[in-house]
Amino acid sequence: xxxxxxxxxxxxxxxxxxxxxxxxxxxxxxxxxxxxxxxxxxxxxxxxxxxxxxxxxxxxxxxxxxxxxxxxxxxxxxxxxxxxxxxxxxxxxxxxxxxxxxxxxxxxxxxxxxxxxxxxxxxxxxxxxxxxxxxxxxxxxxxxxxxxxxxxxxxxxxxxxxxxxxxxxxxxxxxxxxxxxxxxxxxxxxxxxxxxxxxxxxxxxxxxxxxxxxxxxxxxxxxxxxxxxxxxxxxxxxxxxxxxxxxxxxxxxxxxxxxxxx
Amino acid sequence: xxxxxxxxxxxxxxxxxxxxxxxxxxxxxxxxxxxxxxxxxxxxxxxxxxxxxxxxxxxxxxxxxxxxxxxxxxxxxxxxxxxxxxxxxxxxxxxxxxxxxxxxxxxxxxxxxxxxxxxxxxxxxxxxxxxxxxxxxxxxxxxxxxxxxxxxxxxxxxxxxxxxxxxxxxxxxxxxxxxxxxxxxxxxxxxxxxxxxxxxxxxxxxxxxxxxxxxxxxxxxxxxxxxxxxxxxxxxxxxxxxxxxx
Numbered sequence: 001x002x003x004x005x006x007x008x009x010x011x012x013x014x015x016x017x018x019x020x021x022x023x024x025x026x027x028x029x030x031x032x033x034x035x036x037x038x039x040x041x042x043x044x045x046x047x048x049x050x051x052x053x054x055x056x057x058x059x060x061x062x063x064x065x066x067x068x069x070x071x072x073x074x075x076x077x078x079x080x081x082x083x084x085x086x087x088x089x090x091x092x093x094x095x096x097x098x099x100x101x102x103x104x105x106x107x108x109x110x111x112x113x114x115x116x117x118x119x120x121x122x123x124x125x126x127x128x129x130x131x132x133x134x135x136x137x138x139x140x141x142x143x144x145x146x147x148x149x150x151x152x153x154x155x156x157x158x159x160x161x162x163x164x165x166x167x168x169x170x171x172x173x174x175x176x177x178x179x180x181x182x183x184x185x186x187x188x189x190x191x192x193x194x195x196x197x198x199x200x201x202x203x204x205x206x207x208x209x210x211x212x213x214x215x216x217x218x219x220x221x222x223x224x225x226x227x228x229x230x231x232x233x234x235x236x237x238x239x240x241x242x243x244x245x246x247x248x249x250x251x252x253x254x255x256x257x258x259x260x261x262x
Numbered sequence: 263x264x265x266x267x268x269x270x271x272x273x274x275x276x277x278x279x280x281x282x283x284x285x286x287x288x289x290x291x292x293x294x295x296x297x298x299x300x301x302x303x304x305x306x307x308x309x310x311x312x313x314x315x316x317x318x319x320x321x322x323x324x325x326x327x328x329x330x331x332x333x334x335x336x337x338x339x340x341x342x343x344x345x346x347x348x349x350x351x352x353x354x355x356x357x358x359x360x361x362x363x364x365x366x367x368x369x370x371x372x373x374x375x376x377x378x379x380x381x382x383x384x385x386x387x388x389x390x391x392x393x394x395x396x397x398x399x400x401x402x403x404x405x406x407x408x409x410x411x412x413x414x415x416x417x418x419x420x421x422x423x424x425x426x427x428x429x430x431x432x433x434x435x436x437x438x439x440x441x442x443x444x445x446x447x448x449x450x451x452x453x454x455x456x457x458x459x460x461x462x463x464x465x466x467x468x469x470x471x472x473x474x475x476x477x478x479x480x481x482x483x484x485x486x487x488x489x490x491x492x493x494x495x496x497x498x499x500x501x502x503x504x505x506x507x508x
Contacts, residue, residue, distance in 0.1 A: 042371070124357075132316050133354040137417075138344060138372035 025242075028223070029216045035140070035147040042144055049152030053114055053211075054159055060113060061106045065164035068101050069093055069171025077180050089182070090190035093172030098199045102164040103157075104251055107210035110157060111243040115218040118149055119239035122222025123232035131223070146223065150215040157211030158204040165203065202258040209254060210247045217243035266325070267292045267345070267425050267457045268313070273322035275305070275312050282308045284481045286322070290425065295451055295458045297468040297489070300478030301503060306461045309478070310427060313459075315343060327424065347423030347456070351430040353414035355402035361388070362398035365417045373421065387416040391446060408439035412446065419450065426451070428460040432467050444470040465492075465504060477503070 076092045122145060125131050134141040169191060176182035218239045225235035268290040275283040283305045290296050298306050311317040313324055315331065324331050329342035355364045363370070365387050366380035375383070385395045391412040402410055411431060418426060431447060432440035448471045451458050460472055468475060469489055477485040477500045485497040495501065 128352055129350045129354040130356055132311070132314070133348070133350055133356070135316060136314055136343075136346060136348040137368040138340065139368070144371070 024224075025216065025220050028220045029150075029212075032142055032146040032150050032216065032219065035143040036151050040143065042148055045144060046148040046152055049149050050156055052117070053110070053152050053156035057110050057113055057156070057160055058163060060109050061160045061164050062167045064105050064109050065097065065102060065168035066171040068105055069097055069168035069173075070175045072096055072101070072168075073172035073175040073180065077176070086180075087190075089176055089180070090172070090187045091194040093176075094169050094191040094195045095199060097168035097172070098165050098195060098203045100203075100251075100255075102161045102168055103203045103206040103210060104247065106157065106161050106164045106207065107214065107247045107251075108244055110153075110160065110211070111214045111217075111247060112240055114153065115214045115239045115243040116236045118215065118218030119222040119225070119236045120232060122146075122219055123225030123235040126223060126225045127228055127232060141223075146215075146219045149219055150212060153211035153215035154208050155211070157214070158207040161203055161207035162200075165200065202254075205258065206251060206254050209250055213246040213250060214243045217246060266290060267294075267327055268459065269323075269325040270309075270313065271323045271325075273309070273312065273324065274320045275308050275317060276320050277308065277317070282481055283312070286478075286482055288476045288483055288486065290457050290459060292424070292457055293451075293455050294474065295460070295472045297472040297475045298459060298461045298478060299463075299465075299468065299475055299500075299503065301463075301499075304478040305481045306478055307429065310429060310459070310461055314346065314348060314427065344421070345424040346427065347418035347421065347425070348427045349411070349414045349418045349429065349431055351433055353402070353407075353410040355410055355413055355417070357402055360399050360401060361393075361405070361413050364402065364413060365420050367417065368421045383420060384416070387420050388413070390419070391416045391450075392442075406439075408435055408442065411435065411439075411443050415443075415446065415450065419454065422454070424456055426456050426458040428458065428462070430462055430464075431460065432462065432464045440464070440467065447471050468492075 072093050073089055076089050077086055080086050080088055080092075122131070125145070131141045131145070134144060173184070173187055176187055177184045221235040221239040221242070222232075225231045227234075266289040270286055270288050273283055273286040274281070286305075286309060288296070298309060300306050308317060312319050313326075319332065323333075326342040327345050329338055331339055331342050334342055355361070356367065359367070362381050362384040365384035366375070366377075369375040369380040369383060370377060381398070385398055388395050388398060393409060393412050393416070397405065397409070397413075402413070405413060428447060432443055435443060444467050447458070447460075450456075451471070458471070460468070462468060469492075472489055475485075475487060475489055475492055476483050477495075477497065479485075479497075479499045485495055485500050487495065492500075492504065
């Protein structure tokens with residue numbers, strides 16, 4: 001009997017630990033989100049973060065979208081060719097990029113780039129007492145460091161995804177027209193006819209949620225880093241892993257909600 | 263007028279279920295300089311962080327300028343904390359800002375001073391701590407350890423605090439730089455009339471800068487007295503600390 005009780009105790013401890021971990025992140029997100037709307041604000045920090053998130057992430061997100069669109073055109077063409085449905089390639093490329101691949105791949109790329117960078121920067125500030133120094137200088141670290149990052153990420157990721165949508169469809173267009181013999185104007189016309197505002201906006205809503213989650217995870221792990229360089233390294237890894245999981249899990253929920261499946 | 267700028271009464275702090283500080287009592291008069299001495303793990307840094315509001319206390323009170331910082335809320339608490347200036351062990355300058363932006367940080371971000379006026383104040387502060395104003399637009403990483411400490415001191419002084427805290431100010435510096443920092447701290451305290459609390463292992467630094475010593479042992483004050491009385495103390499742990507022998 002003891003081994004059953006031990007097993008149950010371990011499962012219970014694991015569950016409690018998981019709940020505590022989710023609770024800590026939720027509390028952190030709540031405290032930071034409140035500071036986004038309550039003054040004082042730090043516009044210089046905010047615009048600096050917009051540059052980091054949008055401008056400096058654009059190349060990596062653009063390249064990811066370009067190659068994804070190209071591969072998607074090739075894959076859908078070879079698949080649809082089996083039942084003579086090659087003409088659907090433009091629609092499939094556009095819908096897949098706008099609804100799913102644009103936001104998810106941009107989110108994952110940005111979580112690797114910016115989520116890690118935020119955790120490393122704030123983690124380094126934590127272990128070198130710079131965050132403590134902010135408090136002694138009468139500046140709330142959550143308000144100065146975290147709130148502008150969360151707001152910048154929530155605004156920037158939809159803009160990045162919009163760019164990724166255009167570049168991804170362009171990638172599909174280049175392959176379809178240049179390699180698969182599609183008519184260029186017809187490709188564009190098909191994309192325009194089938195792609196609705198709802199498809200685009202669902203992707204952008206997802207992107208805003210993903211941006212928020214990336215910043216919350218990055219800031220949380222950086223803010224709570226400890227134990228020197230090793231702790232900062234751990235915080236960086238945890239930020240990327242937890243934001244990737246949060247993106248994938250929330251993507252399922254958002255897809256179900258946005259397309260009325262639940 | 264308050265007779266003390268800092269009063270710590272019956273302060274107890276527990277971290278991770280372990281008692282670090284128990285019923286700690288000491289106070290600092292305006293213009294007075296107190297050294298908190300003690301071996302590693304005796305609770306010096308925890309005491310400092312609790313006074314600064316960075317760690318919670320289980321019980322006790324901390325008064326800054328007569329205001330109980332645990333009981334005070336909002337503006338009162340902020341005003342009480344505004345009396346503090348802090349020099350961190352590693353200076354803790356913000357990497358992403360220039361030296362002048364670091365020094366003027368509190369002025370621009372918390373006190374609403376314009377950037378032009380704040381920059382002028384920062385340049386004056388740089389000179390007052392013996393740094394070339396030409397360093398104003400450099401980043402902290404461009405400065406030596408001693409220069410960073412000076413810039414950190416300038417930042418602590420920029421808002422004209424009534425009490426300064428120094429956390430291991432000479433740790434990691436060569437003897438010449440440490441001597442210069444000691445002199446700078448002593449001169450600054452004499453010039454501004456601010457009170458100061460210094461946490462350190464460096465007895466030479468204590469003798470140069472401080473008037474009074476509180477020796478922490480087992481999480482509470484084991485001995486307190488004037489600096490001149492240090493060598494005459496018969497408190498065995500302090501004697502061991504001073505001589506380096508058990």
